[in-house]
Amino acid sequence: MAASRRKRAVEGDDTFGAIEPPHNAELILGVLAVTALVEALGVLSGSEVWLLGLLVFLPGTASALCTVRQTAFVAAWTTLVVTTTAVVRDVDADRWLDRLLLVLLTLTLGVASVYACHRRIGREHEMFRLRSTAAAMQRHILHPLPLLTDDVLVNGIYEPLQEDRLVGGDIYDVVASPWGARVLIGDVQGKGLAAVGAAFAVIGAFREAAHREPTLTALADALDAAVVRHNSYAENTGDDERFVTALVVGIDALTDEAQAVNCGHIPPHVLHEGAVTSAELDSGVPLGLAELAVEPTTVGWFAFPEGATLLLSTDGLTETRAADGTFYPVDERLAKHLDLSPTELPRALYEDARAYAGGGGPHDDVAILTVRRSPRH
Numbered sequence: 001m002a003a004s005r006r007k008r009a010v011e012g013d014d015t016f017g018a019i020e021p022p023h024n025a026e027l028i029l030g031v032l033a034v035t036a037l038v039e040a041l042g043v044l045s046g047s048e049v050w051l052l053g054l055l056v057f058l059p060g061t062a063s064a065l066c067t068v069r070q071t072a073f074v075a076a077w078t079t080l081v082v083t084t085t086a087v088v089r090d091v092d093a094d095r096w097l098d099r100l101l102l103v104l105l106t107l108t109l110g111v112a113s114v115y116a117c118h119r120r121i122g123r124e125h126e127m128f129r130l131r132s133t134a135a136a137m138q139r140h141i142l143h144p145l146p147l148l149t150d151d152v153l154v155n156g157i158y159e160p161l162q163e164d165r166l167v168g169g170d171i172y173d174v175v176a177s178p179w180g181a182r183v184l185i186g187d188v189q190g191k192g193l194a195a196v197g198a199a200f201a202v203i204g205a206f207r208e209a210a211h212r213e214p215t216l217t218a219l220a221d222a223l224d225a226a227v228v229r230h231n232s233y234a235e236n237t238g239d240d241e242r243f244v245t246a247l248v249v250g251i252d253a254l255t256d257e258a259q260a261v262n263c264g265h266i267p268p269h270v271l272h273e274g275a276v277t278s279a280e281l282d283s284g285v286p287l288g289l290a291e292l293a294v295e296p297t298t299v300g301w302f303a304f305p306e307g308a309t310l311l312l313s314t315d316g317l318t319e320t321r322a323a324d325g326t327f328y329p330v331d332e333r334l335a336k337h338l339d340l341s342p343t344e345l346p347r348a349l350y351e352d353a354r355a356y357a358g359g360g361g362p363h364d365d366v367a368i369l370t371v372r373r374s375p376r377h
Helices: 022-043 050-055 056-063 067-087 093-141 192-209 214-239 328-335 347-357
Strands: 154-158 170-177 180-188 242-252 255-261 267-272 277-280 300-303 309-313 366-373
Touching: 022 050, 022 056, 022 192, 056 067, 056 093, 056 214, 067 093, 067 180, 154 170, 154 180, 170 192, 170 366, 180 192, 180 309, 180 366, 192 214, 192 242, 192 255, 214 255, 242 309, 242 366, 255 347, 267 300, 267 328, 277 328, 309 347, 328 347, 347 366
Parallel strands: none
Antiparallel strands: 154 366, 170 180, 180 242, 242 255, 255 300, 267 277, 267 309, 309 366
Protein backbone atom coordinates (compact mmCIF):
# COMPACT_ATOMS: atom_id res chain seq x y z
CA MET A 1 0.00 0.00 0.00
CA ALA A 2 1.49 3.34 -0.92
CA ALA A 3 2.11 5.78 1.85
CA SER A 4 -0.96 7.95 2.43
CA ARG A 5 -0.96 11.68 2.28
CA ARG A 6 -1.34 13.57 5.51
CA LYS A 7 -3.22 16.80 5.95
CA ARG A 8 -2.41 18.98 8.92
CA ALA A 9 -4.35 21.83 10.42
CA VAL A 10 -2.61 25.16 10.45
CA GLU A 11 -2.41 26.88 13.78
CA GLY A 12 -1.21 30.35 14.58
CA ASP A 13 2.08 30.87 16.33
CA ASP A 14 1.90 31.00 20.07
CA THR A 15 3.75 34.22 20.73
CA PHE A 16 5.22 35.68 23.87
CA GLY A 17 2.82 38.00 25.65
CA ALA A 18 4.87 41.14 26.25
CA ILE A 19 3.53 44.00 28.39
CA GLU A 20 1.23 46.23 26.34
CA PRO A 21 2.27 49.88 26.90
CA PRO A 22 -0.44 52.50 27.48
CA HIS A 23 -1.48 54.93 24.77
CA ASN A 24 0.28 58.29 24.83
CA ALA A 25 -2.93 60.11 25.69
CA GLU A 26 -3.58 57.79 28.63
CA LEU A 27 -0.02 58.25 29.83
CA ILE A 28 -0.19 62.05 29.67
CA LEU A 29 -3.52 62.20 31.49
CA GLY A 30 -2.24 59.86 34.18
CA VAL A 31 0.98 61.82 34.70
CA LEU A 32 -0.89 65.13 34.89
CA ALA A 33 -3.38 63.72 37.38
CA VAL A 34 -0.63 62.39 39.65
CA THR A 35 1.32 65.63 39.33
CA ALA A 36 -1.72 67.70 40.32
CA LEU A 37 -2.39 65.46 43.30
CA VAL A 38 1.21 65.62 44.52
CA GLU A 39 1.37 69.40 44.07
CA ALA A 40 -1.85 69.80 46.06
CA LEU A 41 -0.49 67.64 48.86
CA GLY A 42 2.76 69.56 48.77
CA VAL A 43 0.95 72.87 49.15
CA LEU A 44 -1.17 71.56 52.02
CA SER A 45 1.75 70.00 53.86
CA GLY A 46 4.38 72.60 53.06
CA SER A 47 6.94 69.78 52.75
CA GLU A 48 8.99 68.78 49.74
CA VAL A 49 9.08 65.20 51.07
CA TRP A 50 5.77 64.71 49.29
CA LEU A 51 7.46 65.45 46.01
CA LEU A 52 10.24 62.98 46.75
CA GLY A 53 7.95 60.24 48.02
CA LEU A 54 4.94 60.58 45.74
CA LEU A 55 6.16 62.05 42.46
CA VAL A 56 9.60 60.54 42.01
CA PHE A 57 8.07 57.04 41.81
CA LEU A 58 6.50 57.90 38.44
CA PRO A 59 9.58 57.10 36.28
CA GLY A 60 10.01 53.77 38.08
CA THR A 61 6.40 52.84 37.37
CA ALA A 62 6.76 53.92 33.76
CA SER A 63 9.89 51.77 33.34
CA ALA A 64 7.82 48.68 34.15
CA LEU A 65 4.83 49.50 31.94
CA CYS A 66 5.85 51.87 29.16
CA THR A 67 8.14 52.14 26.17
CA VAL A 68 11.59 53.74 26.43
CA ARG A 69 10.34 56.97 24.86
CA GLN A 70 7.36 57.12 27.21
CA THR A 71 9.60 56.46 30.22
CA ALA A 72 12.01 59.18 29.08
CA PHE A 73 9.08 61.61 28.81
CA VAL A 74 7.90 60.76 32.33
CA ALA A 75 11.44 61.09 33.71
CA ALA A 76 11.93 64.47 32.00
CA TRP A 77 8.54 65.71 33.17
CA THR A 78 9.19 64.62 36.74
CA THR A 79 12.60 66.28 36.78
CA LEU A 80 11.12 69.52 35.39
CA VAL A 81 8.26 69.59 37.91
CA VAL A 82 10.48 68.77 40.90
CA THR A 83 13.10 71.32 39.85
CA THR A 84 10.56 74.08 39.23
CA THR A 85 8.69 73.40 42.45
CA ALA A 86 11.86 73.22 44.54
CA VAL A 87 13.07 76.57 43.19
CA VAL A 88 9.75 78.42 43.32
CA ARG A 89 8.32 77.07 46.57
CA ASP A 90 11.39 76.99 48.80
CA VAL A 91 12.91 80.48 48.90
CA ASP A 92 15.02 79.83 51.98
CA ALA A 93 18.60 80.36 50.81
CA ASP A 94 19.94 78.22 53.64
CA ARG A 95 18.30 75.11 52.12
CA TRP A 96 19.85 75.29 48.68
CA LEU A 97 21.76 72.03 49.29
CA ASP A 98 18.51 70.18 50.06
CA ARG A 99 16.99 71.50 46.86
CA LEU A 100 20.05 70.53 44.85
CA LEU A 101 20.08 67.00 46.30
CA LEU A 102 16.36 66.64 45.56
CA VAL A 103 16.85 67.62 41.93
CA LEU A 104 19.90 65.39 41.52
CA LEU A 105 18.08 62.45 43.08
CA THR A 106 15.12 62.96 40.77
CA LEU A 107 17.39 63.19 37.75
CA THR A 108 19.30 60.07 38.80
CA LEU A 109 16.13 58.06 39.33
CA GLY A 110 14.85 59.23 35.96
CA VAL A 111 17.98 58.09 34.15
CA ALA A 112 17.92 54.77 36.03
CA SER A 113 14.28 54.26 35.08
CA VAL A 114 15.00 54.82 31.38
CA TYR A 115 17.87 52.34 31.56
CA ALA A 116 15.71 49.80 33.41
CA CYS A 117 12.99 50.18 30.78
CA HIS A 118 15.53 49.62 28.01
CA ARG A 119 16.72 46.43 29.74
CA ARG A 120 13.16 45.22 30.29
CA ILE A 121 12.20 45.64 26.65
CA GLY A 122 15.42 43.94 25.61
CA ARG A 123 14.50 40.95 27.77
CA GLU A 124 11.01 40.91 26.30
CA HIS A 125 12.43 40.84 22.79
CA GLU A 126 14.77 38.03 23.80
CA MET A 127 11.89 36.09 25.33
CA PHE A 128 9.89 36.66 22.15
CA ARG A 129 12.75 35.26 20.10
CA LEU A 130 13.12 32.25 22.38
CA ARG A 131 9.36 31.75 22.37
CA SER A 132 9.30 31.78 18.57
CA THR A 133 12.16 29.28 18.53
CA ALA A 134 10.28 27.07 20.96
CA ALA A 135 7.15 27.30 18.81
CA ALA A 136 9.13 26.22 15.74
CA MET A 137 10.68 23.41 17.78
CA GLN A 138 7.26 22.26 18.91
CA ARG A 139 5.96 22.18 15.35
CA HIS A 140 8.83 19.85 14.44
CA ILE A 141 8.37 17.65 17.49
CA LEU A 142 4.58 17.67 17.74
CA HIS A 143 2.62 18.20 14.55
CA PRO A 144 -0.50 20.36 14.97
CA LEU A 145 -3.75 18.48 15.44
CA PRO A 146 -5.90 17.21 13.80
CA LEU A 147 -3.90 14.68 11.78
CA LEU A 148 -5.51 12.85 8.88
CA THR A 149 -4.43 9.77 6.95
CA ASP A 150 -6.36 7.49 4.60
CA ASP A 151 -7.08 5.22 7.59
CA VAL A 152 -7.65 7.46 10.62
CA LEU A 153 -8.51 10.95 11.78
CA VAL A 154 -6.74 11.96 14.99
CA ASN A 155 -8.01 14.90 17.04
CA GLY A 156 -6.86 16.04 20.44
CA ILE A 157 -5.11 18.56 22.63
CA TYR A 158 -1.74 18.98 24.22
CA GLU A 159 -1.59 21.11 27.36
CA PRO A 160 1.82 21.69 28.98
CA LEU A 161 1.89 22.11 32.75
CA GLN A 162 3.31 25.62 32.46
CA GLU A 163 1.56 27.94 30.03
CA ASP A 164 4.82 29.68 29.08
CA ARG A 165 6.46 26.41 28.13
CA LEU A 166 5.55 24.91 24.77
CA VAL A 167 7.68 21.80 25.01
CA GLY A 168 6.79 19.35 27.73
CA GLY A 169 7.30 15.67 28.41
CA ASP A 170 4.39 14.32 26.37
CA ILE A 171 4.74 13.27 22.74
CA TYR A 172 2.45 11.99 20.00
CA ASP A 173 2.50 11.36 16.26
CA VAL A 174 0.70 9.58 13.44
CA VAL A 175 2.34 7.88 10.45
CA ALA A 176 0.63 6.45 7.37
CA SER A 177 2.71 3.31 6.78
CA PRO A 178 2.42 0.56 4.14
CA TRP A 179 0.73 -1.56 6.87
CA GLY A 180 -1.88 1.00 7.90
CA ALA A 181 -1.92 3.96 10.23
CA ARG A 182 0.39 3.87 13.21
CA VAL A 183 -0.27 6.12 16.17
CA LEU A 184 2.21 6.94 18.91
CA ILE A 185 1.58 8.54 22.28
CA GLY A 186 4.18 8.71 25.01
CA ASP A 187 5.52 10.45 28.06
CA VAL A 188 9.20 11.30 28.39
CA GLN A 189 10.62 11.17 31.89
CA GLY A 190 11.18 14.78 32.91
CA LYS A 191 9.71 17.97 31.50
CA GLY A 192 10.59 21.05 29.51
CA LEU A 193 13.76 21.49 27.54
CA ALA A 194 15.48 18.75 29.56
CA ALA A 195 13.21 16.19 27.88
CA VAL A 196 13.49 17.59 24.34
CA GLY A 197 16.42 15.37 23.37
CA ALA A 198 14.61 12.17 24.28
CA ALA A 199 11.44 13.43 22.60
CA PHE A 200 13.35 14.10 19.37
CA ALA A 201 14.95 10.66 19.56
CA VAL A 202 11.65 8.81 19.96
CA ILE A 203 9.60 10.77 17.42
CA GLY A 204 12.40 10.78 14.86
CA ALA A 205 12.83 7.03 15.21
CA PHE A 206 9.06 6.52 15.01
CA ARG A 207 8.69 8.52 11.79
CA GLU A 208 11.49 6.56 10.16
CA ALA A 209 10.91 3.04 11.55
CA ALA A 210 7.12 3.12 11.09
CA HIS A 211 7.70 2.98 7.32
CA ARG A 212 10.38 0.31 7.60
CA GLU A 213 9.26 -2.21 10.22
CA PRO A 214 6.38 -4.51 9.20
CA THR A 215 5.43 -5.41 12.81
CA LEU A 216 4.67 -3.27 15.85
CA THR A 217 7.05 -5.29 18.00
CA ALA A 218 9.93 -4.49 15.66
CA LEU A 219 8.82 -0.86 15.65
CA ALA A 220 8.82 -0.78 19.46
CA ASP A 221 12.29 -2.36 19.50
CA ALA A 222 13.51 0.38 17.15
CA LEU A 223 12.11 3.05 19.46
CA ASP A 224 13.76 1.42 22.45
CA ALA A 225 17.08 1.35 20.63
CA ALA A 226 16.72 5.07 19.85
CA VAL A 227 16.22 5.89 23.53
CA VAL A 228 19.22 3.72 24.48
CA ARG A 229 21.38 5.59 21.97
CA HIS A 230 20.13 8.91 23.29
CA ASN A 231 20.93 7.88 26.86
CA SER A 232 24.42 6.82 25.82
CA TYR A 233 25.01 10.25 24.32
CA ALA A 234 23.46 11.95 27.37
CA GLU A 235 25.78 10.03 29.67
CA ASN A 236 28.83 11.16 27.69
CA THR A 237 27.72 14.79 27.89
CA GLY A 238 26.83 14.70 31.58
CA ASP A 239 23.03 14.82 31.12
CA ASP A 240 20.59 12.53 32.88
CA GLU A 241 19.45 9.30 31.24
CA ARG A 242 15.74 9.04 30.59
CA PHE A 243 13.08 6.47 29.82
CA VAL A 244 9.85 6.93 27.89
CA THR A 245 6.48 5.30 28.46
CA ALA A 246 4.78 4.77 25.12
CA LEU A 247 1.83 3.18 23.40
CA VAL A 248 2.07 2.28 19.71
CA VAL A 249 -1.21 1.49 17.97
CA GLY A 250 -1.62 0.00 14.50
CA ILE A 251 -4.88 0.40 12.60
CA ASP A 252 -5.57 -1.40 9.33
CA ALA A 253 -8.58 -0.46 7.25
CA LEU A 254 -9.12 -4.12 6.30
CA THR A 255 -10.01 -5.32 9.82
CA ASP A 256 -12.28 -4.24 12.67
CA GLU A 257 -9.50 -4.79 15.17
CA ALA A 258 -6.52 -2.70 16.18
CA GLN A 259 -3.18 -3.90 17.49
CA ALA A 260 -0.99 -2.22 20.05
CA VAL A 261 2.27 -2.54 21.94
CA ASN A 262 2.21 -1.06 25.41
CA CYS A 263 5.56 0.07 26.80
CA GLY A 264 4.54 0.97 30.33
CA HIS A 265 1.88 3.42 29.20
CA ILE A 266 -1.82 3.92 29.96
CA PRO A 267 -4.01 1.45 28.00
CA PRO A 268 -6.35 2.97 25.39
CA HIS A 269 -10.09 3.34 25.93
CA VAL A 270 -12.61 2.33 23.28
CA LEU A 271 -15.87 4.27 23.10
CA HIS A 272 -18.54 2.48 21.09
CA GLU A 273 -22.34 2.34 21.16
CA GLY A 274 -22.63 4.14 24.50
CA ALA A 275 -20.08 1.99 26.31
CA VAL A 276 -16.51 2.58 27.48
CA THR A 277 -14.03 -0.30 27.60
CA SER A 278 -10.33 -0.38 28.37
CA ALA A 279 -8.24 -2.43 25.97
CA GLU A 280 -6.57 -5.35 27.74
CA LEU A 281 -2.91 -5.21 26.82
CA ASP A 282 0.20 -6.64 28.41
CA SER A 283 2.22 -3.77 29.83
CA GLY A 284 5.89 -4.00 29.01
CA VAL A 285 8.75 -1.86 30.30
CA PRO A 286 9.21 1.74 29.14
CA LEU A 287 11.39 2.53 26.16
CA GLY A 288 15.04 2.57 27.09
CA LEU A 289 14.68 -0.23 29.64
CA ALA A 290 14.06 -3.22 27.35
CA GLU A 291 17.25 -4.94 28.45
CA LEU A 292 15.74 -5.18 31.93
CA ALA A 293 12.59 -6.93 30.70
CA VAL A 294 12.08 -10.60 31.52
CA GLU A 295 9.63 -11.20 28.65
CA PRO A 296 10.02 -10.05 25.03
CA THR A 297 7.88 -7.31 23.57
CA THR A 298 4.38 -8.56 22.73
CA VAL A 299 1.56 -7.17 20.63
CA GLY A 300 -2.07 -7.25 21.70
CA TRP A 301 -5.28 -7.03 19.71
CA PHE A 302 -8.58 -5.39 20.66
CA ALA A 303 -11.88 -4.60 18.95
CA PHE A 304 -12.00 -1.25 17.16
CA PRO A 305 -14.97 -1.34 14.77
CA GLU A 306 -16.01 1.41 12.41
CA GLY A 307 -17.87 4.13 14.29
CA ALA A 308 -15.89 3.57 17.48
CA THR A 309 -13.60 6.17 19.04
CA LEU A 310 -10.22 5.31 20.48
CA LEU A 311 -9.12 7.54 23.36
CA LEU A 312 -5.41 7.82 24.14
CA SER A 313 -3.99 9.92 26.97
CA THR A 314 -0.95 10.47 29.13
CA ASP A 315 -0.75 10.14 32.89
CA GLY A 316 -1.25 13.87 33.34
CA LEU A 317 -4.96 13.05 33.03
CA THR A 318 -5.15 9.86 35.10
CA GLU A 319 -2.98 11.26 37.91
CA THR A 320 -5.03 14.43 38.34
CA ARG A 321 -6.13 14.57 41.96
CA ALA A 322 -9.01 16.16 43.81
CA ALA A 323 -8.49 18.13 47.02
CA ASP A 324 -8.89 14.92 49.07
CA GLY A 325 -6.16 13.16 47.06
CA THR A 326 -8.41 10.87 45.00
CA PHE A 327 -7.39 10.30 41.39
CA TYR A 328 -9.49 11.45 38.45
CA PRO A 329 -11.86 8.56 37.54
CA VAL A 330 -11.33 8.48 33.78
CA ASP A 331 -13.76 5.63 33.01
CA GLU A 332 -16.55 7.20 35.06
CA ARG A 333 -16.06 10.65 33.58
CA LEU A 334 -15.78 9.32 30.06
CA ALA A 335 -19.19 7.71 30.41
CA LYS A 336 -20.66 11.18 31.03
CA HIS A 337 -19.19 12.61 27.83
CA LEU A 338 -20.22 9.97 25.32
CA ASP A 339 -22.57 12.40 23.59
CA LEU A 340 -19.67 14.60 22.51
CA SER A 341 -17.97 14.36 19.16
CA PRO A 342 -14.35 13.12 18.95
CA THR A 343 -13.34 16.72 18.22
CA GLU A 344 -15.00 18.07 21.38
CA LEU A 345 -14.17 15.21 23.74
CA PRO A 346 -10.46 15.92 24.48
CA ARG A 347 -11.06 19.54 25.47
CA ALA A 348 -14.15 18.65 27.52
CA LEU A 349 -12.26 15.91 29.34
CA TYR A 350 -9.37 18.24 30.10
CA GLU A 351 -11.66 20.96 31.44
CA ASP A 352 -13.50 18.35 33.50
CA ALA A 353 -10.18 17.26 35.01
CA ARG A 354 -9.39 20.89 35.84
CA ALA A 355 -12.71 21.24 37.63
CA TYR A 356 -12.12 17.94 39.45
CA ALA A 357 -8.80 19.28 40.73
CA GLY A 358 -10.51 22.39 42.04
CA GLY A 359 -9.67 24.61 39.10
CA GLY A 360 -5.93 24.25 39.55
CA GLY A 361 -5.71 21.79 36.70
CA PRO A 362 -3.63 18.63 36.29
CA HIS A 363 -0.21 18.54 37.93
CA ASP A 364 1.59 17.37 34.80
CA ASP A 365 1.58 17.82 31.04
CA VAL A 366 -1.53 16.38 29.41
CA ALA A 367 -2.01 14.92 25.95
CA ILE A 368 -5.45 13.56 25.00
CA LEU A 369 -6.09 12.09 21.55
CA THR A 370 -9.16 10.65 19.90
CA VAL A 371 -8.73 8.28 16.96
CA ARG A 372 -11.52 7.52 14.48
CA ARG A 373 -11.42 5.34 11.40
CA SER A 374 -11.71 7.17 8.13
CA PRO A 375 -14.88 6.26 6.20
CA ARG A 376 -14.44 3.20 4.02
CA HIS A 377 -15.03 3.71 0.32
